[in-house]
Amino acid sequence: MEHAERLLTAAGELFYRRGIRAVGMDDVRAASGVSLKRLYQCYPSKEALVVAYLERRDERWMSSLTSYVAEHGDSVEAVFGWLERWFAEDGFRGCGFVNAYGELGATSEAVAGVVRRHKRRLRDYLRGLVPDDTLADQLLVLVDGATVTAMVDPEHGARAARAAGEAARALTAACPR
Numbered sequence: 001m002e003h004a005e006r007l008l009t010a011a012g013e014l015f016y017r018r019g020i021r022a023v024g025m026d027d028v029r030a031a032s033g034v035s036l037k038r039l040y041q042c043y044p045s046k047e048a049l050v051v052a053y054l055e056r057r058d059e060r061w062m063s064s065l066t067s068y069v070a071e072h073g074d075s076v077e078a079v080f081g082w083l084e085r086w087f088a089e090d091g092f093r094g095c096g097f098v099n100a101y102g103e104l105g106a107t108s109e110a111v112a113g114v115v116r117r118h119k120r121r122l123r124d125y126l127r128g129l130v131p132d133d134t135l136a137d138q139l140l141v142l143v144d145g146a147t148v149t150a151m152v153d154p155e156h157g158a159r160a161a162r163a164a165g166e167a168a169r170a171l172t173a174a175c176p177r
Helices: 003-020 025-032 035-041 046-071 076-087 094-105 111-131 134-153 154-174
Strands: none
Touching: 003 025, 003 035, 003 046, 025 035, 025 046, 025 111, 025 134, 035 154, 046 076, 046 094, 076 134, 076 154, 094 111, 094 134, 094 154, 134 154
16 A cells, blocks of 8 residues: 555544544644654655545545445435444444534635545535435435534444435425426
């Protein structure tokens, strides 16, 4: 595995598990086994590393979601089935993008920009599953609400995903095609 990949893997695990502010560049260096000099050659600042981590997370998260939904009939229902599965994963800590925005969004336009792009990308994906912009906006709110609920109360993550899925079904049924 090349240096940048090892760094992103280590940073991703640490940032998601412990929080971005709690993780120093030396923590990333130690976890990756890459020298501090090489780390700064690959990512000249922590902000650059955080942006790269978020961009990679966006690709992987969206790929996982879209693959699952495609395998389950390209339905809104499958989105919430995927969420239920995600919420049950070991180490689930909520939305990495919302977490990053909460930590750095007010002070880093680069981080805020990646977070906004991810949320727009998710909303656009949802829009491809439904006949209407308003419904896509409502589904995004359900996805984010279920995610926050599952993060705050992991014991009830499945319930949050199912409740959001039921609300999505009702909204979808009420929307003219």
